[in-house]
Amino acid sequence: MKKTALITGASSGIGKELARIHAKEGGNLVLVARREDKLLELKEELEQKYHVDVKIIVKDLTVLESAKEIYQEIKEAGIEIDYLINNAGFGGRGKFHERAWEQDLAMIQLNILALTALTRLFLPDFVKRNEGKILNVSSTASLMPGPLQAVYYATKAYVTSFSNAIAEELHDTNVTVTALLPGATETEFAKTSGMDKTSLFERAFEPKDVARDGYKAMIDGRLNVIAGVTFSQRMIMGMAPVLPKKMILKQVRQMQEVKE
Template sequence: MKKTALITGASSGIGMELAKIHAQKGGNLVVVARSTDTLQSLKTDLEHQHGINVTTITKDLTDAGASKEVYDTVRSNGIQVDYLINNAGFGGVGKFHERKWEQDLSMIRLNIIALTALTRHFLPDFVARNEGRILNVSSTAALVPGPLQAVYYATKAYVTSFSNAIAEELYDTDITVTALMPGATDTDFGKVSGMDKTELFKSTASAKSVAQDGYEAMLKGKLNVVSGLGFSQKVMMKLLPLLPKKMVLRQIREKQQTKD
């Protein structure tokens, strides 16, 4: 039986690559994003190439009630979701007190509320069947505070903490929850957030490689998977707990200062 994956933020970047990987394995898809045209193009391509069924749902997940509407649409179409992949998210650079509050509020609504709501809607169905996989796209940003991206880093800390907690709650089931924690990745995220002008985004991993790492980790039921880091970045991640917090914060701030 073909497994169906629901993927949010599937119109570009990691989300689109996850959709392609799942389609290549012969799985059906429910893809969610704000762009109707892009989703339709993705549907046409994947159905033609792989002989699968792709359901598109155009939805802005920052809207109140959008997550429930996605769930209701899936149920009304008689679709059983086997893999829930919460990928949609965005960031933004700047001092917290200077950024527009509505931008950060939308970030919280998407990165935290929509992800949590979708998980809450679909998880009871997984539990009733005693099977399912959840992949929540977090970030290595979850591991430290992020001056100049204070809200974004905090939302990703939530995603990892939430994912790990419910994974343990489900210890006696055949349901797994995996947090994918990429470093800087070559997607639209960099341009939209302004991070493409920072030192942190000098070297980026491909969205395809990050998606592959996340998808494989989800199938294996891993708790966390870090992806897209170079050797020096991996060393730094291991050293972080040993370094003075103020020094770490200063280094992060300096790497996230935009350069014209």
């Protein structure tokens, strides 16, 4: 029987590649994003190439009630979701006290509140059926504080912590929760966040490679998967807990400063 995946932020980047992977596996899709034209293009591509059913929902997840509206629309359509993939998110660089509060508030709404609300809405259905998988797209940014991206790093720390906690709560069920922690990835995130001019994004990975690692980890029911990082970056992340915190903070700040 075909599995149906709900993917947020599906119009580009990692979300778009996750949709392609799932469709290639023969699964149906519910794709959520703000840009209707991009969703329609992807729907046509996947339905023609893989002969799967694709429903699109145009929704801005920074709006408080959007998660509930998505859930209700899916219920009314009689669609049963097997995989919930919370991919939508964005960042933004700059000193916290200088950034527009409205931007950071929208970031918190999308990266934390929408993800949490969708998980809360669909998880009881998964538990009742005793099957289902959740993939929450976090970031390697969740593993440390992020000067010049203070709010973004903090939101991703929440995503990883939240995902791991509920995964353990579900230990006696067949429902799994996986956190995907990408490093620098070639998506619209870099440009919209202003990170494309920093040393951190000098070597960014292809979104399809990150999506492939995340999808496989979700299917396998793994707790966390780190994707899109170099060997040296893995070494730094491994050493971070034992290095002086001020040293780590300085290094992260320097990596996120715009190069002249």
